[in-house]
Amino acid sequence: MSVLVLADHDLGTLSPATARVVNAVAQLGPVDVLVIGEGVDEVAKAAASLVGVAKVLISQSDAFASAPADSAVALLETLAVRYQFVATSAGSVGRDVIPRLAAKLDLMPITDVVKILGPNSFERPIYAGNAVQTVTSNQPRQLLTLRASAFRAAASGNAAPIEPVVATGITTTAKIIAAHRTESDTPDLATAQIVVGGGVSVGSAEGFKLIETLAKKLGAAVGATRAAVDAGYAPNDWQVGQTGKIIAPDLYIAIGISGALQHLAGIQGAKKIVAINTDAEAPLSKLADVLLVGDLFDVVPQLIAELDRLGVKS
Template sequence: MAVLVLADHDLGTLSPATARVVHAVAELGPIDVLVLGEGIDQVATDAAGIAGVARVLVGQGADFTGDFADAIVPLLQTLSANYQHIVSAAGSVGRDVMPRLAARLDLMPVTDVVAVLGPNRFERPIYAGNAVQTVTANQPKQVLTIRASAFRAAASGNAAPIEPVPHQPVASAARVIAAHRTESDSPDLATAQIVVGGGVSVGSAEGFQLIEQLAKKLGAAIGATRAAVDAGYAPNDWQVGQTGKIIAPDLYIAIGISGALQHLAGIQGAKKIVAINSDAEAPLVKLADVALIGDLFTIIPELIAELDKLGFKRP
């Protein structure tokens, strides 16, 4: 039973989520990785280096630029005849592509998988992460999206063959008008080992610079609550929660975050939580492994200063 994984990549860089997806489905059978786009030679090479990958299939074409589902789905549908499982990360592309593919194949997609129990048995969170559902899908093929943060990355050091995939260009009805990006050298939020998050209590975009300073000191990704994003304190791609990114870092430092249910749904996979808050009764403070009660504008500069005294350098 072969597995096809749709690679996640951006600006010529393979997403760390791809290696996690490969690890998640490693027991299901031989794995091929599909890389689509233009100027993706380095992406294909990086995908070929992931342990457990049997082949990398490459589809070059301008029609794949922009990750338009109406261009990607027809190729996936053609390739699906050779695979028992068609899989992607549960990111923006996977959430767009996989349900459409499942509809074309007359299958039920299984989304946000956090555990693979067998070829047709999977676990996924429901009710905003308050319960875990075990799904047994007795169907000819499985179309899956994997919550990458729930799995560790597959090892590297492989050298899988890279093969071109012929395809007929598909004219998409959609077109890119503009792309707005947040320039940052911080790790990928969805797969980072350390995340520093800020809430609306930070008070302003200028106040959020404290969050950024601590994150840079720790080599951490930067997160934010929906309220902070809506207030304009942080960009949209920093949003963590049910309507943002789902994270599962080794350490989550929550600064000025009370802990709304929607935010808690996005951090349930965090192994250790440190909460910095002036409210000792805040839900996230009670949930945290370590809580620092006080004014964040006093605590954070002191914390940064102590790290400097210790000679701590970004990993």
């Protein structure tokens, strides 16, 4: 049995999610990683360094920049016949590519996998994370998207060979007109070990700066509830929850978040939760391992001041 992993990358850097996917699927058989795009030589080198990777396939074409999903599916359709498993993270790329590929191959994709029980058995959350479904699939080929946050990352130190793959005959009627990016120097939200999240109780985009300051002090990623995003307090790519990003940090600090069901669905993998809230009866307050009852505008500045006193630098 062999596995092909479609690598996630951005701005010439391999996404941490790819290392987690590689580690997760290594139990299924030898793992090859496919890197597609333009100017992705360094990405391929980073993928080749992951323990568990047998080889890296690299395909470079301007078609991958103009219409990444269509072009990726066209290439994957030709490569998939060599593999029993095709997997990628359940991020924006995976959610776009895998269902398209499944339609082309007339297969059922298995999405949001959080545990691999065997070559044809997988666990995935359903009902907004309130239940876990065991899926048994007897298809000749499995197409998987994995929640990267549910798995540990593969170690580095490997030196897998890198082989070029020529992408020919790729045509598409779609193209990217514009891309809008939120600049941030914080860790990737989906794979961060510490996440500081803010809710609509923060009150404004200016008030959300307090959340960002604490996150920087802790070297953490910044998250937000859908209500905070909808109110314009935080950018869309910070949204955590059923309709946002699914996270599983070692520590989640929830500030001014009551805990709507959709938000709780996105943080169920968190190992420790600290809640700061005036309402001790809020759903997230009851779920938290540690609860600080108080006004966030009093508590958070005190936390930042204590971190400063201890010499913690941003």
